[in-house]
Amino acid sequence: MGELANCPKCNNLFVQTQFRSICDACFKEEEKAYETVYQFLRKRENRQAHLHEVVEGTGVSEGLILKFIRNGRIQLANFPNLGYPCEKCGNPIREDRLCESCKKNIHKQLNQIEQEEKISERNKEKPQQSTYYS
Incomplete structure (x- = not known):
C-alpha cells in the first residue's frame, strides 16, 4: 500500500509506491524524455555518442x-x-558504482584497518611486563 507524499519535482501530492517516487504527470514527462533519448540513440550515427552529445x-x-x-x-x-x-x-565508468582505482583504494584502507586491529589485539593480549631494577 502506498503512502501520501509530495512529488520531489513539482511538489504535487500523490500516492507513493515502491515502484514510483514521482507523481503521474512527472512520470509521463520522464517517459517522453526516455523515448526522446532512446530514439536518438537508436540512430546508427548516434550510437557512438558521448553523454554530453x-x-x-x-x-x-x-x-x-x-x-x-x-x-x-x-x-x-x-x-x-x-x-x-x-x-x-x-x-x-560503465558498471558498478565505483571505478577500479576507488575500489582498490577502499580495499587497501580496509586491509590497513584490519592490520591495525590485529596489532592492537595482540598488544592487549600480552601482559605488560614491568622491569624491576635494584
Whole structure:
C-alpha cells in the first residue's frame, strides 16, 4: 500500500509506491524524455555518442539520462562511449558504482584497518611486563 507524499519535482501530492517516487504527470514527462533519448540513440550515427552529445542532441538533462542508465533502461553494452560518473571520484565508468582505482583504494584502507586491529589485539593480549631494577 502506498503512502501520501509530495512529488520531489513539482511538489504535487500523490500516492507513493515502491515502484514510483514521482507523481503521474512527472512520470509521463520522464517517459517522453526516455523515448526522446532512446530514439536518438537508436540512430546508427548516434550510437557512438558521448553523454554530453546525447544531452545536446535531445535536450534531456544529464541527471535524467544517468537515472535511465542506472535503472538499466539504457543498456551500455549497445553504446560503447556512454558511461556515468564514479560515485567517489567522478571518473566515467560503465558498471558498478565505483571505478577500479576507488575500489582498490577502499580495499587497501580496509586491509590497513584490519592490520591495525590485529596489532592492537595482540598488544592487549600480552601482559605488560614491568622491569624491576635494584
